[in-house]
Amino acid sequence: xxxxNREAGKQAPGFEPVAVASIKPVPYEDAHEVxxxxxxxxxxxxxxxxxxxxxxxxxGSGRGLRSVHAKSHGLLHGELRVLDLPxxxxxxxxxxxxxxxxxxxxxxxxGDLLDDKVxxxxxxxxxxxxxxxxxxxxxxxxxxxxxxxxxxxxxLAPTAHQFLGSLKLLASTTDKLPKLKRAVSAxxxxxxxxxxxxxxxxxxxxxxxxxxxxxxxxxxFFSQVPFLYGLNIAKWQIAPVSPGLLALKDVPVDLSGTxxxxxxxxxxxxxxxxxxxxxxxxxxxxxxxxxxEDATVPWPESExxxxxxxxxxxxxxxxxxxxxxxxxxxxxxxxxxxxxxxHRPLGSINRVRQQAYASSALARSSxxxxxxHEP
Ligand code: HEM
Numbered sequence: 001x002x003x004x005n006r007e008a009g010k011q012a013p014g015f016e017p018v019a020v021a022s023i024k025p026v027p028y029e030d031a032h033e034v035x036x037x038x039x040x041x042x043x044x045x046x047x048x049x050x051x052x053x054x055x056x057x058x059x060g061s062g063r064g065l066r067s068v069h070a071k072s073h074g075l076l077h078g079e080l081r082v083l084d085l086p087x088x089x090x091x092x093x094x095x096x097x098x099x100x101x102x103x104x105x106x107x108x109x110x111g112d113l114l115d116d117k118v119x120x121x122x123x124x125x126x127x128x129x130x131x132x133x134x135x136x137x138x139x140x141x142x143x144x145x146x147x148x149x150x151x152x153x154x155x156l157a158p159t160a161h162q163f164l165g166s167l168k169l170l171a172s173t174t175d176k177l178p179k180l181k182r183a184v185s186a187x188x189x190x191x192x193x194x195x196x197x198x199x200x201x202x203x204x205x206x207x208x209x210x211x212x213x214x215x216x217x218x219x220x221f222f223s224q225v226p227f228l229y230g231l232n233i234a235k236w237q238i239a240p241v242s243p244g245l246l247a248l249k250d251v252p253v254d255l256s257g258t259x260x261x262x263x264x265x266x267x268x269x270x271x272x273x274x275x276x277x278x279x280x281x282x283x284x285x286x287x288x289x290x291x292x293e294d295a296t297v298p299w300p301e302s303e304x305x306x307x308x309x310x311x312x313x314x315x316x317x318x319x320x321x322x323x324x325x326x327x328x329x330x331x332x333x334x335x336x337x338x339x340x341x342x343h344r345p346l347g348s349i350n351r352v353r354q355q356a357y358a359s360s361a362l363a364r365s366s367x368x369x370x371x372x373h374e375p
Contacts, residue, residue: 064367078314091230092342149221218248330368333361
């Protein structure tokens with residue numbers, strides 16, 4: 001292990017010395033998490049609603065799909081290199097500089113396979129393979145650490161109970177009226193532009209099809225909800241850093257004449273170029289301004305910036321094909337509960353995700369072209 005940077009107080013490339021020196025992270029205590037009223041009942045209803053969605057899409061398509069994030073746009077093989085970090089960033093997976101192999105699935109949020117003109121938030125799921133250390137309950141037999149992110153800084157509901165309401169609305173529209181969804185999406189995109197011009201952003205409108213029709217490879221992704229970070233608490237971000245990706249920020253994609261324009265754009269990029277992202281960590285330095293139990297609050301970057309802790313590198317490759325789809329759409333499941341005890345998911349949204357992901361993966365495993373398994 002190379003401890004030179006830590007001993008000498010030096011920092012890995014990309015570090016802002018001032019920011020790191022001034023960060024005083026809050027030590028995690030169990031009392032920081034507060035169970036929501038009737039949380040087990042909410043969890044049960046969420047699981048049932050999600051299973052209803054995948055039952056509906058199975059009847060319509062004959063395929064075992066994810067109950068959300070059903071459509072993939074890129075299925076990538078690459079690696080993740082942990083940087084040589086000072087404390088408090090050198091904790092958990094990031095304690096030691098090391099390179100791991102990594103799998104990435106790029107998706108959009110709905111549970112049905114919609115035309116990309118119904119423009120919805122983009123997802124980035126990362127699976128780091130070959131990780132050692134004490135495991136989370138339910139993932140003891142694996143050696144992976146998953147990260148799941150979406151391209152907005154905050155979740156659309158503060159708590160699991162309030163999210164259940166939005167999910168029920170989404171479930172009632174699954175597999176219904178794709179043409180109407182396209183039309184509604186176009187109207188919502190216009191509304192979202194007006195809100196953004198006024199300095200706002202509406203997660204709810206974007207979720208229903210109001211997301212701008214931009215290139216998925218130019219997006220910055222956020223965990224939105226917090227995780228244990230060794231002795232502390234953190235949120236994640238994955239941001240493009242290679243020039244080829246930076247050039248795609250906010251760039252519109254041509255979605256005319258095809259239902260799969262986003263996937264075509266990703267395949268075109270990786271046919272000739274690779275990509276690099278930074279995985280960044282924002283440590284919680286105040287429980288007042290950086291709450292654990294309200295997922296709608298983006299933590300202020302003026303108080304604690306996102307600091308790079310690892311680099312994700314993906315070489316040029318065939319970024320989507322049927323073989324990869326069998327392997328990664330059907331054969332894999334990504335979950336915030338696949339990982340190290342040092343990165344336990346925190347807060348009500350995260351707590352209910354444990355059962356939701358496990359039951360969604362189990363339901364589609366027997367309906368897919370390959371049983372779900374950890375690599
Ligand atoms: C209570 C809140 C949430 C619930 C119930 C939920 C549920 C689910 C379920 C059931 C899946 C499909 C799992 C599978 O079949 O393998 C999924 C996928 C996903 N979720 Fe969530 N989710 C929640 C919040 C979030 C949040 C906060 C994020 C990140 C900001 C997120 C990002 C993703 C991503 C990226 C995927 C796709 C994973 C893949 O490619 O396999 N979710 N979610």
